[in-house]
Amino acid sequence: MKIIVTGRDGQVARSLAALSSETIEFVTLGRPELDVTKPETLRRAIAELAPAALVNAGAYTAVDKAESDQEAAFAVNRDGAGNVAAATAEAGIPIVHISTDYVFSGTKSVPYDETDAVEPQGVYGHSKLAGERAVAAANPAHVILRTAWVYSPFGANFVKTMLRVGKERDVLRVVADQHGTPTYAPDIAAGIAAVLARVAAEPEGADWRGIFHMVAAGETSWAGFAEAIFAESARRGGPSARVEPITTADYPTPARRPANSRLATAKFQRTFDHTLPAWRDGLSRCMDALLAE
Template structure:
């Protein structure tokens, strides 16, 4: 099976490429300069050249804080760009999996977010991703939206890599402890995406497999919890470590507001697709081990 994925260097794209051979699929990354969602003309032609059985839209404007000063660009890429990919999927007659985010919610619910909960993004980034969801839904495509949260991996820029870098020069790191979420390994997410893609292609008429789903690591954590797990895993392997000083969101102001509750309820994914990501703690340990491996060899 051939899977075209938008983007080239992102965490999800790189994780899909790393998992492709073992999963028995061919992953074709399609990104800039050939495909630029900020200028989505020609999207169909570029994707058609990949001859995909399924399309994954993983390309996105992901600079959450910078989006507050570039809301039009974020909206163009994450909103109109996603819509253009969906229209291409319609023309090619293949299913589309649109990657979305916990940031479409306002964080005020007392429970992990369900797919049926009302969206109310707090940031320009969140609004742009919700616009992408709306564009995909309105496109007429054979669509599935997969929301995830707090993604980390050995690739790109992410929280786990930032903590390890800070620990190289600091004995203590202040980390927010009053935001809760579902840390998600991009590697685990890639396995889930590939499994979903296979099922969507094999069962084109099954409406229960389509719609909005949540996919995140099992369990919950604060950013401070996640940092402590990273440091413990690193210390166990002889890598850099630091103490965590727990702070409140108000003590770490950012241009974009973050949801205080980003936990995702993933039970619908388990019920309909039979898929469940593993507990986040073990996946963090695996990621840290991978990141430290080059320096330990």
């Protein structure tokens, strides 16, 4: 089974590529040969590769930059997602689309489920929500997976930033009043593989279609995440620093971050018979990969 994955250099795409085997091949593509803003490149790739499905893992993810670069964010996250969905619909194949916790306001006191009202607080969240809607409108055979706080041994992410800055400073001030679930990209990839297996086994099924929340088990704050990173790093002889908890008000950014990014995953677990590991387990594996030497 061959699967096209957009966003070739991203954390999820690279994690999916690592899962390729004799039974499933993830073909990761990116610009210029595949550009989601250019529908002809999508149609050509699908025609040449004849995939069983497509995973849209590419996105404009510069959350703060999006506030002053709205046109570019919507071009990729809304229009590009719609182009991908339309191309897959034309080919008669399903699409798995990756979305985000930023579609919510973050004001709820408990984890968000799929039926909760959406209320993005910034351009990035609005563009991703528009992308969800474009995908659903263009291809009925869609799975939209909302995830959050993604990290991995590659690319730019919070774990790598903490380790880099931890080499330079003894104390780091990190926001403690935003809560969510750090989710390891290889675990996201394994979850996507479970989705694709279900879709392949029951291509005409109805209950696998729609929106699902897929994050690791457990929760923490950004400060708690940083503390865990340095604890794991210290155990492996890597950089360490003391974390000083601060509030969101102490660290203003152009884009508002959700105070509550926690996502309830029961629907995903029930539908696809798959549960992502605890976030601390993913972090341990990531640190093994980063600090193996």
